[in-house]
Amino acid sequence: MGTTGQGRTGTGEANRPIGKARSAAGGLPAALRLTVLSSVTGAAIAALVVGIILERPPVIGIGGGVLVLLILLAALGGRRGSARGEPPAGRTALARIEDLRATGGETADVPVQFRLTVAPEPEDGRPAYRVKISQSINLVDIPAFRPGGTAVVEYRPDQPWDVRIVTRPAPEWSRRAEAAEIDPAPESTLVSDPDAVEGAWCLLGLVALLAGAALVVLLFRGELFTPDxxxxxxxxxxxxxxxxxxxxxxxxxxxxxxxxxxxxxxxxxxxxxxxxxxxxxxxxxxxxxxxxxxxxxxxxxxxxxxxxxxxxxxxxxxxxxxxxxxxxxxxxxxxxxxxxxxxxxxxxxxxxxxxxxxxxxxxxxxxxxxxxxxxx
Structure with a gap:
């Protein structure tokens, strides 16, 4: 039986604003944490340097102590993160290949950019949606993928943009892929990683780091810039x-x-x-x-x-x-x-x-x- 994306378009469009709202609500605390941690780090580094220049042991102690505390907190956070449970297991589904383009070719595994319409199983309760991914495909397997064809994929329900093409699917899924006909999902259902704006996060962290350092230098500018x-x-x-x-x-x-x-x-x-x-x-x-x-x-x-x-x-x-x-x-x-x-x-x-x-x-x-x- 074919699997279509058109029949669930309305649900997908209704779910899209909710996902955006959740991403925005989750991004604000992350931005605040990044701003605070970056500014405190910049202030601690500046205090350490200023203390050494002015030969002020208390300032050196404060700057060094805050840096050590930040390192310990980062180490504890890493351990706690590694101790958490594994993320939800991936689900297997079929996907229509809307478009693909190879972006390299020096090795046997070629990076390929795919545009897919993922059609989750009915029991997953999620409508068909579009996604863009990049995955390395072996030269031997590339002919099996063509625009309009069907591929077997794995995706995570909690992160639908995290999709991976299965190049060696189980026989049952191979038969289903050969018989399936998936309608293209509309562009409005395209999902992407809300945390993929790495450039903006880096810029925010850099600005906060420099602001923290500038504040410390401003407090000691009288002594720093007094002629020797x-x-x-x-x-x-x-x-x-x-x-x-x-x-x-x-x-x-x-x-x-x-x-x-x-x-x-x-x-x-x-x-x-x-x-x-x-x-x-x-x-x-x-x-x-x-x-x-x-x-x-x-x-x-x-x-x-x-x-x-x-x-x-x-x-x-x-x-x-x-x-x-x-x-x-x-x-x-x-x-x-x-x-x-x-x-x-x-x-x-x-x-x-x-x-x-x-x-x-x-x-x-x-x-x-x-x-x-x-x-x-």
């Missing part, structure tokens, strides 16, 4: 040419507040160029003004490095001071940065807010962590 001779120059003994200095700059315009992302660091770089040194003794930051002063005769331990401060965290400290210190509707704010009081202590950051109820402030360390509050 700056510390050496600061260690020179004081001489009659030592000087004190102070300068300030004002930004204007309704949307030019120094709380805007990146504005503080850019202004600090401008002031560093003016005074020709990154080491200062005091920094004052207001909404539209930044000022520095210093003494070139002081050693680095009694100064603050302009590019080593976490300017990106200062807007958050200002918001916290405005909302948690009991000063309602504060009209102004100011950040004062001074060197640490003792040896080995980092810079001290004080955020002061002023309103109708009075003045209050909070203190933070060089990492932006609040260490003390003095509410109204």
């Amino acid at each position: 001779d700056a510390p050496a120059a600061s260690k020179r003994p004081s001489s009659p040419s030592s000087r004190t200095f102070s300068t300030s700059t004002t930004v204007s315009g309704p949307s030019s507040s120094l709380l805007a992302f990146g504005r503080m660091r850019a202004t600090a770089t401008e002031l560093e160029t003016r005074v020709d040194t990154a080491y200062v003794t005091a920094i004052t930051i207001e909404d539209h003004r930044m000022a520095v002063r210093g003494d070139s005769a002081l050693p680095p331990g009694r100064t603050v490095h302009l590019q080593a401060l976490p300017y990106e965290l200062f807007p958050g400290l200002v918001r916290e001071a405005r909302t948690t210190l009991g000063v309602g509707d504060p009209g102004s704010w100011r950040i004062d940065v001074t060197p640490g009081a003792g040896a080995g202590e980092g810079p001290r950051v004080r955020v002061t807010v002023t309103g109708e109820e009075g003045t209050a402030h909070l203190d933070a360390d060089a990492t932006g962590r609040v260490t003390e509050r003095d509410p109204r």
Whole structure:
């Protein structure tokens, strides 16, 4: 009895949108996992390299530790994947050869691209559908396959695009193939592997990897891109040419507040160029003004490095001071940065807010962590 594909066309077209929806729903979590893992990997590699360049053991430990953890997770995931049960067994079916084309010929096994109409058995509950596959066929067997002919194939019900032509079928299936007449399935029933977009996945992983690495480099850019001779120059003994200095700059315009992302660091770089040194003794930051002063005769331990401060965290400290210190509707704010009081202590950051109820402030360390509050 012949097997046709036309009688089940409607069912195949109805099933097609469902398959697409499932593929899209399953692809989103995979994309998120790839993005997170790639970005964390890039950040870990960058942290390891930055730590080695800056000779920072804690940074080296964090980067190396995260890399080791990722390797262990990958190894455990591989073991768990290999321990899972075998995929569903392949089903045997007949298929109409719509078209075939050899893509090589240097060896006895020739790669051939097939366009097939697969007609699953009625008990499989699946309509006939089209698929494109590539399979190596021995030169001896190629004459047995021709357009319009019938071949015996194996396919997986859970992955209908995974089809393989059986070149040596069982006698029963050979007889069925000789007697079968399969109608071509419409092009709308063509199925393909939803995960076969390797180029897009690779591009997504590469972008996430570079983004993670760039984030780490951005956090340490002050130290990475400080001229190597700056510390050496600061260690020179004081001489009659030592000087004190102070300068300030004002930004204007309704949307030019120094709380805007990146504005503080850019202004600090401008002031560093003016005074020709990154080491200062005091920094004052207001909404539209930044000022520095210093003494070139002081050693680095009694100064603050302009590019080593976490300017990106200062807007958050200002918001916290405005909302948690009991000063309602504060009209102004100011950040004062001074060197640490003792040896080995980092810079001290004080955020002061002023309103109708009075003045209050909070203190933070060089990492932006609040260490003390003095509410109204």
